[in-house]
Amino acid sequence: MARKPPALRPGDVVGVVAPSAVIERGYLEAGVGALAAMGYRVKVSAHALDRAGIMAGTDAVRAAELNAFFADSEVRAIVGARGGYGAGRLLPLIDFAAIARTPKIFLGFSDATFLLAALVERAGIIAFHGPMVAMDFARGLSPRSSAHLRRLLSGAPGGFELEAATALRPGAATGELIGGCLSVVVSTLGTPYAPRFAGRILFLEDTGEKAYRVDRMLVQLRQSGALRGVAGIVFGAIRPVGGDEVERMRIAEFVAEQTRDLDCPVLFGIEAGHGTENLALPLGAPVRLEAGGRRLICDETAVS
């Protein structure tokens, strides 16, 4: 069972790191302003605006800044600046043993799925799939996504329920929530950073993929045994490259086809991940899927 990190309260220090792609100063500043407006103090890592090719500095520096914020007792929670690409390269350089000793909220998605998965598996802590600083926060969180995030990270009692657009397979299941960006989850297969799938609830979302690639990734998850092993699956949106409508329909057909014979509940279309709403999810926390009511339900607080 993944451990709960301490809750985030107003006035706490939130650390902002850049584990993936290069960050534009304007977006970073807008996002930091939005975090400050939510009542947090913000500490941006010293090298967040570094550039090394398409990434925000060298692997060594990006990993060191992430390790340093986990070790920094002033920093209460860590939020990634943006995804893009580069977090997977850091995995061998992250001190998961140290993180396991001092659990802390980490929040991110997209390419940061690499970090979320490893924090759950290797550090054994709940990690948060949700808005990022120079992306969602910079554009402005919706009141709903903002309120949901604040409740989740502050440990407000009562848990939450998210409604999916469609139930693809019937049934109900419970398990620890894992997953994130489909292409990133698939990029961990065959490596020591792949999540354990058996008995868990797998969340998958993505954007900018062609339909054939989505199918290829789902086939790989099937052939790896992951889709037969999970207790349930909940999809966010899987947005096609360029928003193409034919591709969107093909993706929906492939998702239905690759899950049709599964003996577990499968929901499609919760508002988490790439999209207008990005409702935060506690990976590693126990959740319930109820296909009947099209609900993903989290009864417990995810922080301590």
Add this chain to the structure above:
Amino acid sequence: MARKPPALRPGDVVGVVAPSAVIERGYLEAGVGALAAMGYRVKVSAHALDRAGIMAGTDAVRAAELNAFFADSEVRAIVGARGGYGAGRLLPLIDFAAIARTPKIFLGFSDATFLLAALVERAGIIAFHGPMVAMDFARGLSPRSSAHLRRLLSGAPGGFELEAATALRPGAATGELIGGCLSVVVSTLGTPYAPRFAGRILFLEDTGEKAYRVDRMLVQLRQSGALRGVAGIVFGAIRPVGGDEVERMRIAEFVAEQTRDLDCPVLFGIEAGHGTENLALPLGAPVRLEAGGRRLICDETAVS
């Protein structure tokens, strides 16, 4: 050691199947004409022009036609019509045990890398990475690619040598050749269809990929242990999406970076795969890599 299939001689029947994407009749006919002009009789599978979404018919029919051609004693060699997408979905439906009892030349690349890998691993036969009917043959094979293919499949004595553009890492190594399209090889990781990498020579090529995706795939191969386990690596071209020059440079940098610390010979740029020349390679056959002379060398005939 993978077994050699029987040689292909002038007048033999070549079977053409469509295991992946939909086939255009014009390209198929042009490619069949080119095969006939090389002196082979051609038998096209009955459902090669079927359509089921983006694929050339249902999985069941595509797999059945491939199994049938392997079982058909008149068919001496099988060539895929084109890649695209869909061959990986057939793997659980292919009768590899039957194929192991009656080895036969299979020729294809790109998406057909799924089949090549499984023929080597599961049927234990040499399988040929090279030109496809409604692609390369339809456009017209270069005299060099055509002569190379004919010699390889007919078992002409003397083997062959291919020159690479660059040696990225020094050394010499021998091993069975495996690999093919990078994105397809990576799509087998974590599944029962992944090749065994240890002690082998890994060939990788691709097209239409963004640089960050190429790096992500190489990182997955590294983190899976494959790149530390192989005896050597030889790249074809890794062509960027849209032929973008900045992306091409980034890809070259990522390939160099991800192989820099490997203790095995690494060559880049043999003329095999997506490109103007598509020199055929016998996967499963023993080959030598010599970084000094930038050579991939195959001393033995690959057919019996």
